[in-house]
Each structure stands twice: as C-alpha cells, then as structure tokens.
Amino acid sequence: xxxKHLVSANDLTKEQxxxxxxxxxxxxxxxxxxxxxxxxxxxxxxxxxxxEDSTRTRVSFEVAEKRLSADVINVSAxxxxxSKGESLKDTVQTLAAISADIVVMRHGSSGAAHTLxxxxxxxxxxxxxxxxxxxxxxxxxxDAYTLRNRLFGEAPGKDLSGVNVAIVGDIAHSRxxxxxxxxxxxxxxxxxLIAPPTLLPKALxxxxxxxxxxxxxxxxxxxxxxxxxxxxxxxxxxxxxxxxEAEYSRLWGLNRERLExxxxxxxxxxxxxxxxxxxxxxxxxxxxxxxxxDQVRNGVSARMAVLYHLAGADRSSL
Amino acid sequence: MSYxxxxxxxxxxxxxxxxxxxxxxTSVGGDQHGEVxxxxxxxxxxxxxxxxxxxxxxxxxxxxxxxxxxxxxxxGGYTAVHPMANTMPVADNAGVVEQVQSLGQDAGFVEVQxxxxxxxxxxxxxxxELGSMNASKAKVTIFSDDGKCVSDALVMRRALAYVKTFxxxxxxxxxxxxxxxxxxxxxxxxSAELGLAGWPAVAEESIIARDIMLAELTGSRLHVCHVSTxxxxxxxxLGKARGVQVTAEVTPHHLLxxxxxxxxxxxxxxxxxxxxxxxxxxxxxxxLIDGTIDVIxxxxxxxxxxxxxxxxxxxxxxMLGLETAAAIAQLVxxxxxxxxxxxxxxxxxxxxxxISGLTNQGQxxxxxxxxxxxxxxxxxxxxxxxGGASKSNNQPYRGMExxxxxxxxIFNGKFTVRDxxxxxxx
Numbered sequence: 143x144x145x146k147h148l149v150s151a152n153d154l155t156k157e158q159x160x161x162x163x164x165x166x167x168x169x170x171x172x173x174x175x176x177x178x179x180x181x182x183x184x185x186x187x188x189x190x191x192x193x194e195d196s197t198r199t200r201v202s203f204e205v206a207e208k209r210l211s212a213d214v215i216n217v218s219a220x221x222x223x224x225s226k227g228e229s230l231k232d233t234v235q236t237l238a239a240i241s242a243d244i245v246v247m248r249h250g251s252s253g254a255a256h257t258l259x260x261x262x263x264x265x266x267x268x269x270x271x272x273x274x275x276x277x278x279x280x281x282x283x284x285d286a287y288t289l290r291n292r293l294f295g296e297a298p299g300k301d302l303s304g305v306n307v308a309i310v311g312d313i314a315h316s317r318x319x320x321x322x323x324x325x326x327x328x329x330x331x332x333x334x335l336i337a338p339p340t341l342l343p344k345a346l347x348x349x350x351x352x353x354x355x356x357x358x359x360x361x362x363x364x365x366x367x368x369x370x371x372x373x374x375x376x377x378x379x380x381x382x383x384x385x386x387e388a389e390y391s392r393l394w395g396l397n398r399e400r401l402e403x404x405x406x407x408x409x410x411x412x413x414x415x416x417x418x419x420x421x422x423x424x425x426x427x428x429x430x431x432x433x434x435x436d437q438v439r440n441g442v443s444a445r446m447a448v449l450y451h452l453a454g455a456d457r458s459s460l
Numbered sequence: 461m462s463y464x465x466x467x468x469x470x471x472x473x474x475x476x477x478x479x480x481x482x483x484x485x486t487s488v489g490g491d492q493h494g495e496v497x498x499x500x501x502x503x504x505x506x507x508x509x510x511x512x513x514x515x516x517x518x519x520x521x522x523x524x525x526x527x528x529x530x531x532x533x534x535x536g537g538y539t540a541v542h543p544m545a546n547t548m549p550v551a552d553n554a555g556v557v558e559q560v561q562s563l564g565q566d567a568g569f570v571e572v573q574x575x576x577x578x579x580x581x582x583x584x585x586x587x588x589e590l591g592s593m594n595a596s597k598a599k600v601t602i603f604s605d606d607g608k609c610v611s612d613a614l615v616m617r618r619a620l621a622y623v624k625t626f627x628x629x630x631x632x633x634x635x636x637x638x639x640x641x642x643x644x645x646x647x648x649x650x651s652a653e654l655g656l657a658g659w660p661a662v663a664e665e666s667i668i669a670r671d672i673m674l675a676e677l678t679g680s681r682l683h684v685c686h687v688s689t690x691x692x693x694x695x696x697x698l699g700k701a702r703g704v705q706v707t708a709e710v711t712p713h714h715l716l717x718x719x720x721x722x723x724x725x726x727x728x729x730x731x732x733x734x735x736x737x738x739x740x741x742x743x744x745x746x747x748l749i750d751g752t753i754d755v756i757x758x759x760x761x762x763x764x765x766x767x768x769x770x771x772x773x774x775x776x777x778x779m780l781g782l783e784t785a786a787a788i789a790q791l792v793x794x795x796x797x798x799x800x801x802x803x804x805x806x807x808x809x810x811x812x813x814x815i816s817g818l819t820n821q822g823q824x825x826x827x828x829x830x831x832x833x834x835x836x837x838x839x840x841x842x843x844x845x846x847g848g849a850s851k852s853n854n855q856p857y858r859g860m861e862x863x864x865x866x867x868x869x870i871f872n873g874k875f876t877v878r879d880x881x882x883x884x885x886x
Binding site for chain 2: 229230231249250251252253254256257260273274275276277314317320343344345346348
C-alpha cells in the first residue's frame with residue numbers, strides 16, 4: 143500500500159485500514175524493544191505544523207517520527223511567523239522551500255488539510271492531525287487498533303465486524319467522532335451515537351447504526367462492546383447546547399452506576415484530555431475497563447504505521 | 461453617432477432594424493441610417509440593470525474599483541449597476557454616495573447608481589441620513605446594509621416607515637445573526653459531514669417573514685436581496701398574495717450552483733447566503749419564472765487572491781457575477797424551454813429599473829427611448845476561463861461552458877462593448 147496523504151478516514155479502503163492496523167501491531171512490538179528505532183524515515187524531514195494547542199497529539203507524532211529516524215521540526219502557531227498573520231500558503235511554501243517531506247498539520251479550520259493536500263503549495267505528503275470540527279483520522283486508527291487489540295489480541299488481518307461501539311457526547315463538534323464513525327464503519331463495526339439533539343446532527347445520526355438521545359435507553363437496548371466518551375469543550379457550556387454541566391453529567395456522563403449496567407468486560411474509551419466528573423467519573427476513568435492509557439500508547443504505534451506507509455515502505459521490510 | 465442595428469431579433473422573436481441617433485433610439489422597424497451594423501442572429505434586450513453590485517470603492521481598491529467593476533458590467537451586457545454601501549468609509553452619507561456616483565460618471569461604462577446604508581456604519585443601530593442621501597446628487601432610492609442584516613426589528617420598522625417620505629425602498633440582507641454565528645455553509649447533511657458550521661435556511665426565512673409583516677404594517681416597500689431557499693420563496697409568495705409591496709431578487713449562482721461544491725473546500729464557492737440544495741435551486745428557478753422572484757441581482761463580490769487562497773474558514777464570502785449573469789439567465793429561462801427572452805428582459809432590466817426608479821433604463825425598445833441595449837448571440841457557447849474584466853479572480857464558473865455571448869453593449873447610444881471587446885472610455 144502506498145498512501146500519498148492521510149486527510150480523511152474516507153481515504154482508506156477496508157484493506158488499507160486493516161493493513162495499517164497490522165503495521166500498528168508491528169510498530170507496537172518495536173516500541174517494546176530496548177532500542178525503539180527504525181531507519182524508515184532517515185534523511186526525511188517531517189514538520190509538525192500546529193495551529194492549535196495540542197500536547198498529546200503533537201508529542202505522539204513527534205515520538206513516532208523520531209522512532210522512525212526522521213528529522214523533526216515543530217512549528218506552532220505561537221512564537222512563529224504564523225502568529226504574525228502569515229497565511230497558510232506562505233507558511234507551507236516556506237516549509238516546501240526548505241525541503242520538508244511530510245507535513246503533519248493541526249488546524250482550527252475544517253478542511254484545512256484537504257486544502258493543503260489539494261493545493262500546489264506543497265508537493266510532499268500531508269497528514270491531518272485534526273482540522274476544526276471535521277476529522278482526526280490518526281485518532282480513529284489508534285482507536286480502532288485499541289479496540290481490535292483489546293477484544294481480539296494479536297489478530298493480523300482481522301476487521302471489527304460485529305463489534306458494537308457507542309460514541310457518546312458532543313458529536314456535532316467532534317472530529318474524533320466523525321473519523322471514528324467513518325473508519326469503524328469501514329471496518330465493519332456497528333456504531334451507535336448518543337447525544338442530546340443539540341449536539342447530534344441528523345445527517346450523522348442517519349449514517350450510524352442507531353442513535354439515541356437517552357443514554358440509559360441505549361444501554362438497555364444495545365450490547366455495547368465499547369463506549370467512547372467525548373470531551374465536552376468548555377466553549378459549548380455557554381452556548382445553550384445544554385443547560386448546565388451538572389445536567390450534562392447526569393444525563394450523558396459515564397459513571398459507576400451506568401458502567402455497572404454495561405457488560406463487565408466493556409471497554410471505556412476516551413480520546414483525552416478527560417474532564418473528570420463531567421463526561422466521565424474517576425471510577426470509570428481509572429477502572430480496568432478503561433483503555434485511556436492504551437490509546438495513548440497505541441497512538442504512537444498507529445502514527446508510526448501511517449508515516450511508514452506514507453514513506454512508501456513495504457511491510458515486508460519490517 | 462448615428463447607426464442602425466440591422467436584422468436584430470426582438471425579445472418577442474420578431475426581426476427588425478433599430479436606428480440610434482445620439483443617445484436615443486430613433487426608430488424600430490424604420491429606415492436604416494448612419495453606419496449599418498449587421499446584427500443577424502443577435503437578440504436585442506434593454507441594457508441590464510443590476511440591483512446588487514459590490515464595486516469595493518472607496519476602501520477596497522485591491523478587490524475592485526468603480527472603473528474595473530463598470531468594465532465587467534459592460535462586458536456582461538449591463539448599462540446600470542447599483543453598488544452596495546459596504547465600502548470603507550461606508551456609504552452612509554451624502555458625501556460618499558456622491559463620490560461613488562462621480563467615479564461612475566468618470567468611468568463612463570455604465571450608469572452607477574449608489575445604494576445607501578440603512579444604518580450608520582452598517583451597525584444596525586442608528587438610521588443613516590437617508591433623506592440627505594436621497595436629496596443628494598446621487599438621488600439614492602435604495603437603502604441596504606447588505607453584508608449585514610438590519611436585524612433589530614424596531615430599526616427595520618422605522619427605516620421602512622421613514623423612506624416612505626421619498627418613495628424609497630429598503631433592500632434587506634435577510635440573515636438572523638444569532639442563528640448564523642460563524643456560519644460557513646448551508647446547514648444540512650453536507651455541513652454535518654464536512655464539519656463546517658451551518659447556516660440554516662430558517663435564519664433567512666424568519667427575517668423575510670418578519671420583514672414582510674413590517675412592510676405590511678408600515679405600508680412601505682421591501683426588497684429582499686439574494687433569496688436562497690425554497691422556504692423564502694414560500695414566504696414571499698404569501699406576502700405578495702396579501703398585497704404587501706415586496707420584491708425579491710435571486711443571484712445567478714443560487715440559480716445554478718449547489719452546496720455539494722463545498723466538498724472541495726475551495727473557498728471560491730464560499731458565499732453569503734451560502735449555496736443551497738438542488739431542491740432550493742429548483743424552487744428559485746420556478747419562482748423566477750412565475751414572478752414570485754422579480755429580478756436577478758448578481759451580488760458580484762470581488763475578492764483578492766489572498767482572501768480566497770486559504771483555508772475555507774478564513775476565506776471571504778463572495779463570488780464574481782457580472783459577466784456571467786446573462787448566460788445563467790438564458791440557461792434557466794430560455795434554454796430550459798420554460799420561459800422566454802421577454803421574461804429575461806424583465807428580470808435583468810425592466811423590473812430592476814422600476815424598483816430603483818431609473819427612468820432612462822429598462823425602457824421599452826421604441827423610438828424615443830434611451831439607447832441602453834444589450835445584444836446577445838444566443839447560439840454561442842463560452843467556456844469560462846478567468847475572472848474577465850474584474851480586478852479579482854474569484855470566478856466560480858471556471859471551466860464551465862455557458863450559453864450565449866454578449867456581443868455588443870450600448871450605453872446611452874455609445875458602444876461600451878463591441879464585438880465582445882471593451883470599447884475605450886465610452
């Protein structure tokens with residue numbers, strides 16, 4: 143498989159998605175070695191271009207790039223010419239002029255990665271590390287890998303058919319939800335969306351296996367293998383999407399009482415950072431069901447896998 | 461200058477000769493005199509009148525000037541344009557509207573009839589000096605805060621009532637601001653998928669419904685700019701049936717393009733109000749044909765490269781329109797087989813001239829009328845390649861093949877466009 147860009151989870155066929163999960167597994171074993179290094183990106187320059195603050199995603203990409211021996215440059219909106227009002231076009235052309243091979247971009251504007259990948263500003267590869275409220279495809283890959291690994295163990299070639307996943311919370315503004323909805327469906331999983339009507343666009347609900355405005359009804363109706371809790375952004379609190387944090391937590395939060403009504407081995411997922419006490423309580427976040435730290439760990443492996451395929455490497459060389 | 465347009469086809473399909481002397485038509489169907497210009501195969505129409513143009517001067521001359529916008533207008537068959545008030549400084553006083561009109565006269569390609577702002581600085585709070593603008597040399601009759609909605613119901617009520625003093629009209633940009641905060645495209649399935657903040661149809665329709673009631677209450681004239689949804693058409697239809705003095709405008713792009721284009725994330729398709737669904741396009745076409753919508757207004761909105769060669773969310777709203785409007789009108793009204801050249805003459809010329817009160821424009825093609833004419837070769841097809849005469853290049857029709865070609869434009873008897881090429885200063 144040769145990928146040029148990874149902008150949307152829609153860029154991946156089922157075969158490609160499975161191949162990426164398989165490569166993620168192999169990268170994961172590299173990460174367990176004493177010397178966590180592969181020469182795949184030696185001599186290549188990767189720029190992490192972050193227009194939005196992000197600690198975990200940027201660090202995850204940086205670790206992945208370094209483990210593949212890339213030269214890594216971090217450009218953040220703060221402390222660069224970006225904050226002086228330079229356009230995306232000029233910034234990227236500058237990076238192209240210093241021979242960057244891959245740009246990993248986080249941007250606040252939906253479609254920014256698409257715009258960059260389809261422009262003639264930069265001839266290299268583009269990885270979308272989150273664009274506005276649109277997509278975050280590497281998060282979806284690491285989530286899919288986490289699901290496969292926790293449910294089926296080492297299972298090369300396996301998809302997620304029949305797996306029941308609930309995504310709960312601010313679907314409307316979540317790039318994690320959009321990418322997961324696409325990729326999980328590609329992999330054959332059943333995706334159920336749970337949110338108040340203010341945070342669940344009808345069109346996205348229509349693309350899911352089912353949708354609920356009531357978390358408890360959903361728990362009664364379905365047999366979830368995993369519940370993925372989305373972070374509630376603070377800016378939503380004051381824009382009439384829901385009345386109060388307390389009511390949100392009461393109706394759509396995951397707490398011990400709800401966890402006990404789910405099946406004992408259910409996986410509790412969260413892309414982080416968590417608002418403990420709001421969308422998830424500490425009991426659930428710290429329970430053995432929680433995959434939060436697995437997700438962080440797998441994030442590095444999944445991003446290594448994406449970079450590996452973008453660099454045009456064949457898995458047989460591993 | 462004396463000449464005869466030989467063998468022109470009138471909107472009703474009849475072939476005739478039109479003779480012009482000075483700035484007037486001297487005969488239709490009479491003897492030839494002066495230079496004889498073969499117009500066999502060309503449809504002659506009253507010169508087009510645009511009620512919704514952004515010429516960007518003063519203040520945004522990097523996008524367009526009165527001169528370059530006038531040239532684009534002439535190439536599109538226009539003999540009059542109405543530049544909107546959202547310049548810098550805002551055209552909210554007699555000084556600015558007189559300056560814009562004077563720049564139009566200096567350019568000389570079309571009649572430039574400025575629109576005045578409804579409120580000071582387009583801020584929606586305090587009425588601009590509407591009476592002074594009307595009494596100025598620019599004789600403003602249409603007032604609009606276009607780009608922004610006069611959203612305060614009380615201000616809108618007062619503005620409607622006040623312009624009755626001199627028979628003015630309020631042209632409303634119908635957009636409920638709270639429902640469209642940071643809105644980027646039509647709200648619906650596509651916006652949900654693309655993660656772009658939605659601009660719901662109800663934000664337009666609710667303002668139109670309210671304004672029709674206010675026009676009824678005040679007995680004043682309301683013009684609704686760039687109607688973009690099926691529901692808006694229904695509101696206007698109801699208002700007209702009740703006898704309210706409401707007129708409505710549709711843009712060429714809302715008659716042709718849909719929200720599906722946003723999937724490219726190419727900001728050339730970012731416009732306000734946004735491109736809507738195919739069902740909306742169909743409803744707008746029907747409304748234009750049946751008279752619910754009165755005019756085509758271009759909302760020609762030039763923007764420089766740097767405001768379009770960027771991510772969608774940071775790009776400016778607006779697209780070019782003057783040079784392609786007639787082609788889209790021909791496509792919708794004539795090529796569709798559903799209407800006629802006569803209707804096209806109404807929506808592009810006669811009715812907008814009446815709404816504005818421009819007595820020298822949109823006149824019947826007969827002896828004594830001002831020679832403001834557009835001559836179109838309906839059999840030609842043109843593939844759009846660039847932004848044309850505009851100073852900007854935000855051309856949404858690039859690569860599309862459109863029917864018809866403006867061959868000649870005649871403004872007060874003088875050729876501003878001849879054989880498709882701009883004349884020197886008219």
